[in-house]
Amino acid sequence: MxxxxxxxxxxxxxxxxxxxxxxxxxxxxxSLTPEYQRPEAPVPATFSGAPAAQAAAAAALPAWSDFVADERLREVVRLALANNRDLRVAMANVEQVRAQYQIARANVAxxxxxxxxxxxxxxxxxxxxxxxxxxxxxxxxxxDFFGRLGSLREAALANFLASEEALHAAQTSLVAAVTSTWLTLQADEELLALTRDTQVTRDESLRLTRLRFENGASSALDLRQAESLAATARATLAQQQRQREQDRNALALLVGQAVPAEWLPQVPSAQTVALPDVPEGLPSDLLERRPDIRQAEQQLRAANANIGAARAAFFPRxxxxxxxxxxxxxxxxxxxxxxxxxxxxxxxxLPIFDLGRNQASLGAARAARDGAVAQYEKSIQTAFREVADALAGRATLGEQLKAQEDLVRAESDRMRLAELRYRNGVASYLDVLDAQRSLFTARQAQVQTALAQRLNQVTLYKALGGGY
The missing domain is CATH 2.20.200.10 (Outer membrane efflux proteins (OEP))
Structure with missing residues (x-):
């Protein structure tokens, strides 16, 4: 021994x-990892048309629970955050990347x-x-004398942080999608109520016109026009009922289960959900507000760290x-x-001959970093475009809705006058039917424009980062 x-x-x-x-x-x-430097944002310093005083005040976005004022809608959003399957996939991906980071960290010891x-x-x-x-x-x-494992650990950490930002982006998108679908469903109910009232009116007009036609007090043209308007109302009602059911199905998919009836928009809506205006701030604020931009930056950090690992492969292990x-x-x-x-x-x-393997790995890492830079810059440009489009909508949809409301008032007066002229024998019944059709179209457009304005507010909220 x-x-x-x-x-x-x-x-x-x-x-x-x-x-x-x-x-x-x-x-x-x-460490052979290049020093990380954030690329310059390839967008203007301010949003087009934004007041300087308002742009300089980069106030924090309200939380989604403050942005969504209706309690029923808040409950639906909470239910979606707990049950949405896409969100569960994103959560599972975070846990998977977290485990990969722990493996990379353990390799150092x-x-x-x-x-x-x-x-x-x-x-x-x-x-x-x-x-x-x-x-x-x-x-x-x-x-780890030359920092190869340290660089891989840094890349794994950046990938983990990127997966967390992807989860935040998914949460923000889900809140916006549920809110938009719920508001669309509310507009569906308003349009259905409007169409039902219109159908009752047109059916009554058709009954009276047929009665007048049978007694020789109305022409066949008046009768056919009344039949056409009544049939149009029935077709529109069927179309809107189908659209409402499809929107309900879309909401159930987002929520991950059937939405309780008490949390759905009432028929007709007691009041329209009011959404607050949000401060747009400066484009530079998007770098910290938008989770997708933060995700792209973490992916850029990971690509930068992989260059350090590829460089270390040239030195003794x-x-x-x-x-x-x-x-x-x-x-x-x-x-x-x-x-x-x-x-x-x-x-x-010490590698002395590998047929260019290490050099190719370094070239691939540098190309991946260049691609990550381009992706990061594109995410900033996409965010800028989304905010700019939403700001353009906010600046014009208010005026469009006001004009549409004026149009509804004008068409309402026109219909009242047409009925008065018809009863006094000054105008034909075709004038009354034409006024009914124009008023119905104007009211539909009013509801749709009001919906577009609310959806634009949701889009702006999401484009600015969502406040989640």
Whole structure:
């Protein structure tokens, strides 16, 4: 036993200098990752048409629970955040990337194992020698002298943070989608109520016109016009009923289950949901507000860190294998006194020929970084365009709705006058029917324009970052 323990002891003594040198190398490990610099935002400094005073005041966006004023709608949004399947997929992806980051972080530290080994060797003279070892083992621990593992860990962390931002973006999109669908369903109910009233009016007009026609007081043209308007109302009602059911199905898909009836828009709506205006701030605020931009920046950081790992592959890779335990020529002697020993086996590998593999890996990492820069800049430009479009809608939809309301009032007066002229025998019944058709069309357009204005407010809220 002493013959076996002596070389182990000698090797452990001779390895002290190597162990100290490797420890010093680990402490002085450098990083070859390029210094990260955020690219300049490729958009104007202010939004077109935004007042300077208002643009300079970068107030925080309201939380979605404050933005959505209707309690029923808030409950639907909460239900969607708890049950939406796309959101669950995003959450699972975060956990998956989190585990990958933990793996990359664990690679920096040595893995300690407990092992028992046995070896039997036949010599040239026919003798058989046996060696048994048991103890703590560290196998091929890479000492991160040139920062390869550190760069991979940095890239994994950035990918994890990017997955979290993707989850935030999914949450913001879900809140906006549920709010928009609920408001659309509310407009469906308003249009259905309007169409039902119109159908009742047109059916009554048709009954009176048919009665007048049968008594010779009205022409066949008047009758056919009244029939046409009544049939149009029935067709429109069927179309809007179908649209309402489709919107209900869309809302149920977003929520992840059937929405309770008490949380749906009432028929007819007691009042229209009011959405507050949100401050647009400056385009530079989008860099911190928009989760998709933050996600793109984290992906850029990950690509930048991968360049450091690719650079480190050109330098020696130092690894260490060591053990501390007991060794004996007999299995029963493993736990006896004097059988303990220590081994240390450092290794350094320097690539001298790999047919351009490392160079190609570095080129691929640099190309990926360039692509990530372009993707980051595109996400900023997309965000700027979405905000600018929503601001343009906010500036014009209010005037459009006001004009539409004026049109409804004018058509209402026109219909009243047409009926008055008809009763006094000054105008034909065709004038009354034409006024009915024009008023119905104007009221439909009013509801649709009001919906477009509310949906534009939701779009602006989402484009600015969503406040989630």
């Amino acid at each position: 002493s013959d076996l323990a002596t070389p182990l002891t000698r090797f452990s003594r001779s390895g002290r200098w190597a162990l100290g040198a490797l420890a010093l190398a680990a402490l002085s490990a450098c 040595p893995t300690l194992n407990v092992g028992v080994t046995g070896e039997r060797v036949a010599t040239e003279g026919g003798n058989i020698s046996s060696t048994y070892t048991a103890g703590l083992l560290v196998s091929a621990w890479e000492i 130092i690894s260490l294998t060591s053990s501390l335990g007991s060794a004996s020529t007999e299995l029963s002697g493993l736990l006896k006194d004097g059988s303990w020993g220590f081994t240390l086996a450092p290794q350094a590998l």
